[in-house]
Amino acid sequence: MSSNGHNEHRKGVLYGILCYGTWGFFPLYWKMLQHVPPVEILCHRMFWSMVFMVTLFVGIRRYPVRQHVRTRRQFLLLFLTGALMAANWGVYIWAINNGHIVQSSLGYYINPLLNVLFGFLFLKERLNRVQCVSLLLAVVGVTYLTVDFGSFPLISIVLALTFALYGLVRKKIDIDATSALTVETIYMSFPALAYLVVTFLQGNNALNDFHLPTALLLAMGGVVTALPLLWFGKAAERIPLSTMGFIQYLSPSLQLLIGVIIFGEPFTPSHVVCFSCIWLGLILFSADSVIRSRRK
Numbered sequence: 068m069s070s071n072g073h074n075e076h077r078k079g080v081l082y083g084i085l086c087y088g089t090w091g092f093f094p095l096y097w098k099m100l101q102h103v104p105p106v107e108i109l110c111h112r113m114f115w116s117m118v119f120m121v122t123l124f125v126g127i128r129r130y131p132v133r134q135h136v137r138t139r140r141q142f143l144l145l146f147l148t149g150a151l152m153a154a155n156w157g158v159y160i161w162a163i164n165n166g167h168i169v170q171s172s173l174g175y176y177i178n179p180l181l182n183v184l185f186g187f188l189f190l191k192e193r194l195n196r197v198q199c200v201s202l203l204l205a206v207v208g209v210t211y212l213t214v215d216f217g218s219f220p221l222i223s224i225v226l227a228l229t230f231a232l233y234g235l236v237r238k239k240i241d242i243d244a245t246s247a248l249t250v251e252t253i254y255m256s257f258p259a260l261a262y263l264v265v266t267f268l269q270g271n272n273a274l275n276d277f278h279l280p281t282a283l284l285l286a287m288g289g290v291v292t293a294l295p296l297l298w299f300g301k302a303a304e305r306i307p308l309s310t311m312g313f314i315q316y317l318s319p320s321l322q323l324l325i326g327v328i329i330f331g332e333p334f335t336p337s338h339v340v341c342f343s344c345i346w347l348g349l350i351l352f353s354a355d356s357v358i359r360s361r362r363k
Contacts (some may be wrong), residue, residue, distance in 0.1 A: 079305025083314040086298040089291065091321025094171075096291060097163045098330075100284055103273045105161040107266065108285070110259035112156060115289025117252035123293070124249045144240050148233055149251035155229040156292075162222045168326030169334060174226030175319040176345050179312070180205045180352065181231040189235060197355040201348035208344030216337035244300055248293070312353050 162171045186192035266272040326332040
């Protein structure tokens with residue numbers, strides 16, 4: 068690797084760490100808004116993300132966003148990905164502020180394995196033996212937690228499922244990530260703004276009793292949402308997917324530590340078995356990805 072290539076690789080790793088590290092610390096941010104209803108937080112997050120993305124998009128691209136939605140199919144698919152994104156954000160915010168950070172971290176550990184399963188089911192991608200074993204370990208872990216702990220990890224599955232479906236549908240859209248995210252946030256901003264206006268007029272909005280720190284946190288939700296996505300794009304341009312695959316586990320790992328150490332959420336022997344099965348599956352999956360990438 069040349070000196071310039073080495074520098075670009077280091078920048079890519081740094082962007083990846085910034086991206087997944089920020090996502091890992093998200094529970095601390097949303098916990099500061101625990102006094103605000105989750106639906107209202109979600110609507111602010113969607114609206115201010117739209118404001119940030121449109122400003123950034125127009126500043127960089129200098130041409131209308133509508134040029135990217137040329138067909139009815141693109142319109143419907145981007146509306147669907149926007150709805151999936153909103154559902155994922157909403158469940159995540161609710162989970163964080165209702166004491167389910169450990170469950171949310173489990174969902175993002177499961178997500179890479181669910182992506183592989185969806186590729187097999189819907190994109191006709193082949194599963195090798197290592198991937199099959201990884202998926203089986205994840206199923207065993209979730210099943211054990213459900214039977215022994217007595218509670219199905221619904222939040223984890225919904226988070227993993229909505230994020231995996233989001234990635235699957237986005238593969239069907241021929242549009243770059245920045246443009247797609249801009250259009251998605253525009254679509255979702257309409258119902259979000261309608262909700263915020265109605266609740267404000269009814270006197271049921273957090274902004275009715277104006278509190279500057281709360282208002283700033285709600286508005287900055289758009290920035291802290293969009294910036295990691297931009298860092299993700301810069302990282303993906305500079306480093307291999309296998310490297311990104313390893314860095315991505317930084318986010319759920321930080322969430323898990325925050326949930327257990329800072330907020331004192333239970334981490335029972337059932338959780339240990341479940342997480343151990345999934346961690347083993349991810350180790351096998353990641354090692355196999357690296358080997359296959361080097362062979363190519």
